[in-house]
Amino acid sequence: MKVLIVDDTNTDRVLLKLYLSKLDCVVIEAHDGQEAIDLFLEHGQDLDLILMDVTMPNVSGIEAVKAIRSIQESQKQEWLPVIFLSASSEEESIVEGILAGGDDYLIKPISQKILSVKMLAMQRIADMRRRLVETNLALERLASTDYLTGVASRRAFESALEQAMLHFREIHMPFACGMFDLDKFKAVNDTFGHDAGDEVLIKVVQCVRASLNDKVIIGRLGGEEFGVILENLNEADAFAAFDKVRKYIESHVTTFEGHDIPVTVSIGVAMFHSVENDNINTLIKRADQALYEAKRSGRNRVIYHARNMVH
Numbered sequence: 001m002k003v004l005i006v007d008d009t010n011t012d013r014v015l016l017k018l019y020l021s022k023l024d025c026v027v028i029e030a031h032d033g034q035e036a037i038d039l040f041l042e043h044g045q046d047l048d049l050i051l052m053d054v055t056m057p058n059v060s061g062i063e064a065v066k067a068i069r070s071i072q073e074s075q076k077q078e079w080l081p082v083i084f085l086s087a088s089s090e091e092e093s094i095v096e097g098i099l100a101g102g103d104d105y106l107i108k109p110i111s112q113k114i115l116s117v118k119m120l121a122m123q124r125i126a127d128m129r130r131r132l133v134e135t136n137l138a139l140e141r142l143a144s145t146d147y148l149t150g151v152a153s154r155r156a157f158e159s160a161l162e163q164a165m166l167h168f169r170e171i172h173m174p175f176a177c178g179m180f181d182l183d184k185f186k187a188v189n190d191t192f193g194h195d196a197g198d199e200v201l202i203k204v205v206q207c208v209r210a211s212l213n214d215k216v217i218i219g220r221l222g223g224e225e226f227g228v229i230l231e232n233l234n235e236a237d238a239f240a241a242f243d244k245v246r247k248y249i250e251s252h253v254t255t256f257e258g259h260d261i262p263v264t265v266s267i268g269v270a271m272f273h274s275v276e277n278d279n280i281n282t283l284i285k286r287a288d289q290a291l292y293e294a295k296r297s298g299r300n301r302v303i304y305h306a307r308n309m310v311h
């Protein structure tokens with residue numbers, strides 16, 4: 001454990017350091033609140049605990065902890081336990097310490113045994129929080145990824161579109177949203193089975209990556225409907241890129257249990273025009289209208305959404 005000891009009294013610091021070295025802790029020391037804040041800024045991410053005296057000249061322990069908590073909040077940092085150590089056992093002082101952001105309050109002289117079990121309790125909470133953060137990250141990953149194809153979920157795709165829109169705001173980088181849907185895919189499932197259909201979906205995603213690039217943002221918007229974001233290109237380039245995808249898919253059949261399963265896709269493309277007249281919903285809607293047109297006019301084609309396209 002790495003512990004920051006903050007105390008203006010030399011003897012108290014030396015004693016604490018002695019206790020903590022017996023518990024195999026790495027100790028760093030500050031002589032007042034300001035030095036504590038500075039050391040926190042320097043070592044914050046590696047610290048496991050702060051032991052903070054309350055009454056100190058210039059910046060008090062209470063003020064230092066308030067400042068540290070506010071830095072942590074603004075930088076969305078992990079929880080770091082703080083235990084106040086004070087000679088004052090007054091109710092008001094304890095209340096003030098906890099309200100300032102302290103997690104516990106021990107009265108000097110400190111019992112070595114009590115300090116070590118309090119540290120154990122803090123460690124337990126820290127472990128619990130770490131597990132919670134890991135679980136949340138895992139859930140976040142699950143929610144943002146399509147289990148079958150590994151592409152972004154609809155929600156994650158929409159937030160990628162938001163990001164592309166922010167880039168557009170900053171550096172006016174044009175981008176296209178393409179939506180594609182497998183043609184007559186129900187017939188694939190009906191003829192070859194659902195597992196074969198799944199294999200086709202995986203293969204189609206591979207084809208999109210192979211024909212564009214490995215890093216391209218693809219999202220699964222529904223059963224057999226996908227979205228693709230292409231940044232930094234004009235309308236003609238966007239159309240050409242999506243037509244390349246269409247041709248690539250058409251010429252790469254999926255082989256499943258000895259059967260060749262050819263598929264084609266219909267693609268609708270819309271460009272993000274302006275922050276004033278467009279948003280994520282209207283962009284998706286326009287790409288969807290173009291996709292509908294691609295289906296209606298015979299499938300296996302790319303339709304670019306012209307501004308005057310009405311349905």
Ligand SMILES: Nc1nc2c(ncn2[C@@H]2O[C@H](COP(=O)(O)OP(=O)(O)OP(=O)(O)O)[C@@H](O)[C@H]2O)c(=O)[nH]1
Nearest residue numbers: 181182183184185186187189194195197198223224
């Ligand atoms: N294998 C498999 N099939 C899926 C999945 N999600 C959706 N589907 C199937 O996709 C098919 C979509 O069928 P339809 O909406 O009728 O469209 P379609 O047959 O592709 O016809 P068009 O889109 O008009 O060309 C349905 O049979 C769904 O069961 C999936 O994850 N795996």
